[in-house]
Amino acid sequence: MSTTAIAQDAPPRPDLAQQLREAIQNAEFAPHQRLIEADLSERYGASRASVRTALLNLTNEGLVERLPNKGARVRAITIEEAVEIVEVRTGLESLVARKAAERLSDADAAALHAVRDGITAAVASGDLVEYSRLNQEMDRRLREVSGHATAVQLLERLRAQSARHQFRLGFLPGRAATSAPEHIAIIDAVLARDPDAAEAATRVHLGGIIELLRAMD
Template structure:
């Protein structure tokens, strides 16, 4: 679909569409092809691995900070998410599990209070949507991932920042293995 069609569909000007596409290109989400238009950029496996390596550092920081900063109510929310994730895996619902996975990571980032890390992670995560969804649908992946997520929750609840960071890094290391496999 071209800029004219998009502008008509969304009731905006062609210049507005062009500006949005330039913005999305700057974020690495869209690639503009000369004389052909724009398309969603495909992230290679190696790019997904490199992005996940960056996430490992930033999400590890967020988990460590959440272990110290989270309120009792926030810890209870993480526990509830862990129970819901366990149920989704037991019920064979990978799409629900994937949604809960995303929610867990978002809550940990939020509870960390580290705005800069959160903003960087949101930009990185936007590029990985396709890969994350594909991983959730691989046989056996939700079961393995669940154990890793429960370990992250447990270490945050124990208010052990070092263990929380280590658990997140182990989980994302497993994601990298899955991406390459």
């Protein structure tokens, strides 16, 4: 087999900026932690130039900040800023929920039913890690079904900035018992193909997140 054929058969290399973005979201790097190009290059098996480009992209997204003569570090998002981000997300996610309810196919509905059942089971068993994963799966499917590329692109950037605070909220004692019915209400509204109800349920859910964030301040 030729080298060209091997290269064509090889899986695509994960986007470095996305890998770093997910690492920051998942608290693998702490707020204010320095992001040293040489260390990142070794960790991800990437060139220094690729690391530099990825850090520049994340700086533009607000996840990383560059300090004079000190390089890059993870930018800390304040509670006040996190609240503002969720306020903006409310409009975008409400739009996504509306579009998802309008465009839902039978195949999409079956997938959402499975997510709904999984959320119920995860909360009943107290599996918060699985519950968190299913919440992300729900969000991903709604974005895909909505077909609204602009809203999805903006949401991905905003979510990255507020992910750390929401991760903390997700593991607060008793939080799942409150948030699960809210997520199920969103799913049920979309399954009913009711755009108004989908928007209203989304606003209720994100309004609760804003209240919790403010209580943390």
